[in-house]
Amino acid sequence: MSTTTTDVHSHGEHGDHEHNPYHQHHFATMEQQFDTSKLGMWLFLATEILLFGGLFVGFGLMQHRYPREFIEAHEHLKQLVAGQLFPLYGALNTMVLLVSSWTMVMGVNAAQTDQKKKLVRYLVITILLACVFLVVKYVEYSHKFNDHLLPGMFYGHQSEDLIKGTHGYATFFAFYFMMTGLHGIHVLVGIGLLSWLVMRARRGDFTSSYYTPVDLVGLYWHIVDVIWIYLFPLYYLIS
Amino acid sequence: MERAVTGGARIGDRPRPKKNYLNETKGFWSWASTVDHKRIGIMYLVATLTAFLLGGIFALLVRLTLLTPQHTLFGLQVTAETYNRFFTLHGAIMVFLFIIPSIPGSLTNFVLPLMIGAKDVAFPRLNLASFYLWIVGAVMAVASMVIGAVDTGWTFYTPYSTTTSGTVTLMTAAVFVLGFSSIFTGLNFIATVHKLRAPGMGWFDMPLFVWGMYSTAVIQVLATPVLGITLVLLMLERVFQIGIFDSRIGGDPVLFQHFFWFYSHPAVYIMILPGLAIISELIPTFSRKTMFGYRAIAYSSVSLALLSFIVWGHHMFVAGQSQLATVIFSALTFLVAIPSGVKVFNWLSTMYMGNISLETPMLYAISFLMLFAIGGLTGIFLGTLSTDVHLTDTYFVVAHFHYVMMGSTVTAFIGGLHYWWPKMTGRMPSEKWGRVAAILWFIGFNATFLPQFILGSRGMPRRYYNYLDQFQPLHAFSTVGSWIIGLSLFISLGYLLASLRKPADAPDNPWGGTTMEWQTSSPPITHNFEDTPVLEHEPYDYRPKAVTH
Helix, strand or coil: CHHHHHCCCCCCCCCCCCCCCCCCCCCCCHHHHHHHHHHHHHHHHHHHHHHHHHHHHHHHHHHHHCHHHHHHHHHCCCEEECCEEECHHHHHHHHHHHHHHHHHHHHHHHHHCCCHHHHHHHHHHHHHHHHHHHHHHHHHHHHHHHCCCCCHHHCCCCCCCCCCCCCCHHHHHHHHHHHHHHHHHHHHHHHHHHHHHHHHHHHCCCECCECHHHHHHHHHHHHHHHHHHHHHHHHHHCC | CHHHHHCCCCCCCCCCCCCCCCCCCCCHHHHHCCCCHHHHHHHHHHHHHHHHHHHHHHHHHHHHHCCCCCCEECCEECCHHHHHHHHHHHHHHHHHHHHHHHHHHHHHHHHHHHHCCCCCCCCHHHHHHHHHHHHHHHHHHHHHHHHCCCCCCCCCCCCHHHHCCCCHHHHHHHHHHHHHHHHHHHHHHHHHHHHCCCCCCCHHHCCHHHHHHHHHHHHHHHHHHHHHHHHHHHHHHHHHCCCCCCHHHCCCHHHHHHHHHHHHHHHHHHHHHHHHHHHHHHHHHHHCCCCCCHHHHHHHHHHHHHHHHHCHHHHCCCCCCCHHHHHHHHHHHHHCHHHHHHHHHHHHHHHCCCCCCCCHHHHHHHHHHHHHHHHHHHHHHHHCHHHHHHHCCEHHHHHHHHHHHHHHHHHHHHHHHHHHHHHHHCCCCCHHHHHHHHHHHHHHHHHHHHHHHHHHHCCCECCCCCCCHHHHHHHHHHHHHHHHHHHHHHHHHHHHHHHHHCCCCCCCCCCCCCCHHHHCCCCCECCECCCCCCCCCCCCCCCCCCCCC
8 A cells, every 4th residue: 555655756847946756746746645645545444444344243243143152252362360360462462552553653753853763763663562462462372273262164172161063152263363363464564564664764765745654654553553452352351 | 520520619629749648658568567547547448348248258148048948058958057157257257347347447547537637546556556456356257267167146145155166265256356456446536536636626626427436436445345354254154164154054144145235235336326427428518518407416426325335235125134124225225216316307407408419429328318217217116125025036136237237337338438439549430330339239238128127027037047938039039139239349349449440530529528638639648738737617518608718
């Protein structure tokens, strides 16, 4: 998405006295170009929300169909902490993403105010936090694989509750892996985009008159955060 | 052709510029890597028309199989499975590879930026990406039929689609990819219309085509992601048995229908709104009269787009919905008639007392008015609960949606293609053969599909490869009609291609149009306009010009 806004057309025929190298020829001004890119990004984020929206609706309907099985399965997403069941991994990741959203905001702010070093620093911290998120996710997934709490035909859990063959459990874990997995893919894409920003920021591409990619990746990163904010209570808190 | 001589509102022709978007750069790579909306439009045109040819061949095979109740083709027996594959490929190719991408990708890509005085669409590279996604999706779709079989119908209904052994997974993956192509196109048009209008052009100065395509783009962006995720769920259900649509493992097959139609009913409007948009250009131009009820038509496009999201349940009146839901969906469905009627009456009022000239595009526009009226009114039969129970899954439904999808959208598409052909290629196609093809199209279309209303109301079910002997005369009539359609399209292809062989002869404004695309040369230069165009009058202004002008 955001790559489309970075077309380098250094040969605009307007002959502006202070011509920006990132100004594309079909926009009259840099402001128009920025506004248009931002509108495009918002529209793309709307499609993202609808994409996840379909899964949320599907989850809700299946929970309505198998309420008891879904709640029992929920309990398996929690860990024993000091003698009580607590959604350890979920809560940890929520904190990590919230902080990363803040560092992203600081990064955009640094770009707007021509602070190159600060921009690179905040972008790198955001990437590191995204990596922490994925590591926690990896640990959590490993536990589920160990317990055979897997989607659909791979489901093979054998404890006294959540017995294989009962409808509902396998579907719950199918949705769990689909939704958190799709979100995880978005985090991975985010890491890629942020790394690309770091590369360009170090090269000195971004100034207060051109920081569109930083702004747009920022929007993307926030939506990834917001989706998690909805996934967290849906999977870890409801009981 | 008289118009070219007598056109009063025509802007004086300048000398044709030597360089235009077609000859500025040369070679395969200059096209394959282009970000020019005009070239992408041409590539989309070639691509979607190829899909149209492929889908059309399967349509002719379906009709030929139904010529007699013995289900034979050229003397060979056609099995039920083969017939299922024929109509699935016809439907899937026509819907996903032709009707949905054709008008947005080809004609709109070409003329929308010109109409609002822009140099390009908002995101030119995304536009090219959308085209290549179409290619990828098309290759996957064709592969799924070559290496295996898809026999589910274009709707992929569960439980059949979760149990059949065909290559349904690959086909749904193809549709998923095509969905993203469609989203990118729509996203681009919304941003373009919002941000790239010429100086001085307000929302209500835009041509109605732009209003129609804007409404289409909103649906493309908001509905298609839901189809995408639905198809992903279907694929995972087939591959991993996740238990959402297959009732054997705890799923709900009707849920698939809800998900599918939540996209696919809006998708029906992705198909019809561009047709309505084209007609809104043809009618005032060839009536040489200011559009009657401009705002009403603009608002009706938007309200059709909004209504499209809340009527999906009318596809499932007999699928086990609650009684209350069916009544509500039926009532909401009737609302669709209001904006549709607003459009038709405004077009007719525009033609009234107009100076109508029956050139090829206008012949298609008038055909459209009649076919759209039949298609729309028979929709009311199907929206009515009591009659729908009788007519569900019969040829009445087949005839109804062909009148809307083909009789309306494809008719408008061909009309629009003739209308903008001089602008796109710089050549005037043969008017004589154009009129012959237009009249054959109208006759052939009605011959094919009018009998199907009668067949359906007498109980002929859709998707059957054989039938009772009593239906044979009507089926045979319909099959002969399909040959007339084929002949008409073949003639059109012939003279359109023939026009490319002669030197550029089209004036800048051959039809006396008032919208901005006619202010630039035919074919346009690469950057569309010599100078940034300035809006001088509202669209469809055919009033006598003031002397000072």
